[in-house]
Structures are given as structure tokens and as C-alpha cells.
Amino acid sequence: MDSKKEPLFIAFSSQKGGVGKSTFTALLASILHYRLGYNVAVFDADFPQHSLMKMKTRDLSMVMENQHLKKLAYKQFSTINKKAYPIIQFKADHIIQNAHEYIENSTIPIDVIFFDLPGTVNTPGILKALAGMHYIFTPITADRLVMESTLVFTQLLQDVIMKKGETSLKSIHLFWNQVDGRESTPLYTIYNDLIHQLGLNLMESQIKSSTRFRKESEENSKTVFRSTLLPADENLMKTCRLDIFVNEFLKIIDL
Numbered sequence: 001m002d003s004k005k006e007p008l009f010i011a012f013s014s015q016k017g018g019v020g021k022s023t024f025t026a027l028l029a030s031i032l033h034y035r036l037g038y039n040v041a042v043f044d045a046d047f048p049q050h051s052l053m054k055m056k057t058r059d060l061s062m063v064m065e066n067q068h069l070k071k072l073a074y075k076q077f078s079t080i081n082k083k084a085y086p087i088i089q090f091k092a093d094h095i096i097q098n099a100h101e102y103i104e105n106s107t108i109p110i111d112v113i114f115f116d117l118p119g120t121v122n123t124p125g126i127l128k129a130l131a132g133m134h135y136i137f138t139p140i141t142a143d144r145l146v147m148e149s150t151l152v153f154t155q156l157l158q159d160v161i162m163k164k165g166e167t168s169l170k171s172i173h174l175f176w177n178q179v180d181g182r183e184s185t186p187l188y189t190i191y192n193d194l195i196h197q198l199g200l201n202l203m204e205s206q207i208k209s210s211t212r213f214r215k216e217s218e219e220n221s222k223t224v225f226r227s228t229l230l231p232a233d234e235n236l237m238k239t240c241r242l243d244i245f246v247n248e249f250l251k252i253i254d255l
Contacts, residue, residue, distance in 0.1 A: 007103055008253055009096075009133045009168065011115040015149040020139045020177050020207075022051040025116045026228050031246060033085045034076060035231040038111040038255065040085040042228075043099060045092045045129070046116045052087050056228040063229055068222045073229055082108075084229055092118055093125025096132035111255070121153065130157060131167040135253055139177035139207075142187055150174065154200055173252060175203040175245065203252075205245035 012021040012028075025042060033040035044052040063069045077083070090098050095115065103110050117129055130136065136157070140150050154172055162169050174195060176188070195202045223233040237243040 005111070007110045008112045008135065008255070009099060009115065010112060010135045010137070010253065011117055011130065011133045012137050012139065013117055013119075013130060013133075014138050014140075014146075015119055015121065015153045021119070022046065022049075022055070022116050023226055024137070024139060024177075025114045026052060026055060026226055027232055027242065028246070028249065029085055029112075029114045030227060030229070030231045032112060032255075034080060036255075037080070039082075039108050040112050040114065041102065041106075041110055042085060042087045042114045042116065043090050043095055044087055044116045045090045045095050046118055047091065047123070050089055052116050052228065053089055055226075056084075056087050059227050059229045066221070069224065069230070072224070076230060087228060091125070092123050092129045095125070095129050099132075112253075127161065131161050131169060134168050134170050136169065136172045137203075137249070138172065138174050140174050140191075141176075141178050142191065147191060151195070151198060151200070155198060158200065171201060171252065173201045173203050176206040178209045179206045180209045203245070203248055205241065205248045207242060207245055208240040210240040 010028075012024040014021050029040045029042050032038040042052055044050050046052070063073050088102070095117075099113050099115075102113075115129065115133065117123075118126055121127070138150055138154060140146060154174065157169070158172055161167050162172075179188075192202060223236060224230045225232045225236045232242065234243065237246070
């Protein structure tokens with residue numbers, strides 16, 4: 001790791017709820033912080049849900065109640081010799097300023113800040129917050145409403161905000177999530193062609209549909225997938241191709 005690099009600001013952003021932006025924020029933050037050795041912080045500005053703040057509370061409770069996960073967490077934190085990454089609640093309208101102040105006052109060098117932003121363009125300050133990101137990743141599903149809102153909004157960001165030059169944005173990347181092998185392949189082909197015609201970036205990685213994305217660790221489980229305190233189990237990552245996605249993600253952000 002190059003500690004001299006400026007911290008990266010990254011958001012998993014979407015104008016439609018339920019496509020996985022908070023889940024991917026937790027997954028990537030945990031993998032980078034606990035497994036890959038980067039120093040991560042998460043800013044939760046997704047008012048009023050604040051899903052990640054609530055997730056961390058549930059994760060703490062689960063680890064304390066599950067003896068196997070408690071041992072995993074103890075071994076992990078003893079090995080990496082650092083604390084859990086902070087999840088801090090902010091409002092979207094001043095979040096970039098808040099991030100720079102946080103970095104300046106932090107006692108450890110920050111490599112990446114993940115932002116969980118509101119899913120509506122009407123939120124005060126949301127466009128300014130998005131313009132302050134270095135990279136935006138947008139999960140998409142094969143649903144007409146999701147695709148229409150995503151493509152329109154991504155074009156707005158790329159053709160208006162990025163081309164004006166008043167932004168930190170280096171690139172925006174769409175990626176397929178919840179891909180069901182039973183769905184029509186021609187449907188994805190049509191959408192892929194449309195995305196390329198619009199000049200938008202589509203990642204090669206596709207995340208397979210899995211119930212793991214929609215539930216927390218169970219009371220007696222011995223593996224973890226979505227957690228703010230432990231990284232996703234590597235075998236579980238392979239079953240939904242998250243491992244391939246992470247490798248592509250790291251190449252894009254050049255960590």
C-alpha cells in the first residue's frame with residue numbers, strides 16, 4: 001500500500017432501493033479493512049434508514065451471542081492489530097467537507113472512505129456529494145424501472161457533471177447484481193448493448209443471485225457473508241462470484 005496516496009472516496013449509488021448499495025458498501029469495506037489491510041471508514045448518509053448504522057449494532061450483538069463468531073472476531077482483531085472500521089452518521093449536504101475534516105483529524109492514515117448515500121436525487125446536497133466521489137459503482141438488476149432510472153441518472157452524472165469538470169469523479173461503473181441463471185440471456189444482451197451505446201461503463205463481473213445478500217448471519221452459523229465486523233467467507237464469495245467482482249473493483253480503483 002502506498003500511504004502517500006490521497007484517500008479514495010467511493011460510493012455504491014443507485015436511484016432505486018433494494019438493488020444492494022448498502023450491502024455492497026459493507027462487503028467491500030470489510031474485505032478491504034479486515035482482509036486486505038487497508039484503513040477504511042464508512043459514512044452513512046442514507047437518511048432516514050441509516051442501514052449500515054443499524055447493521056453494525058446487529059453485527060455486534062450477533063458476534064457476542066455466537067461463540068464461533070466471537071472466536072473468529074477475537075482471532076481477527078488480535079492478528080490485524082487494529083479496530084473495526086468506523087461507521088459514522090452524516091447528512092449528505094456537507095458530507096464531502098465532513099470527510100476531509102475526518103481525514104485531517106484521523107490519527108491513522110485513511111486509504112478509503114465508503115459513502116452510503118440517499119437513493120433520491122431530491123435529497124439536499126446529493127449531487128454535490130456524488131460529484132465529490134472519485135468512483136461510483138452502481139448495481140443494476142434486469143428490471144425495467146431499475147434500468148430506466150439508473151441509465152438516465154448515470155447519463156446525467158457522466159454527461160453533465162463529469163464533462164463540466166467541477167468534480168472529483170474519475171469514473172462510474174455499472175454492474176449486474178442478482179443475476180438469475182434462469183432469466184433470459186437475450187434480455188441481458190439487449191441491456192448490455194444499450195449500456196454500451198450510451199457510452200457507459202459496464203463491469204465484466206456479474207453477481208449471481210443469492211439469499212446471502214438479503215440476510216444477516218444466523219444465530220448458530222459458523223460462516224459470515226454480510227458483516228461490518230468480519231469479511232465475507234471466501235467460499236461463500238465464490239458461490240456468487242463476489243471474488244471476481246472484488247478483483248475487478250480493485251483494478252478499477254488502482255489500490
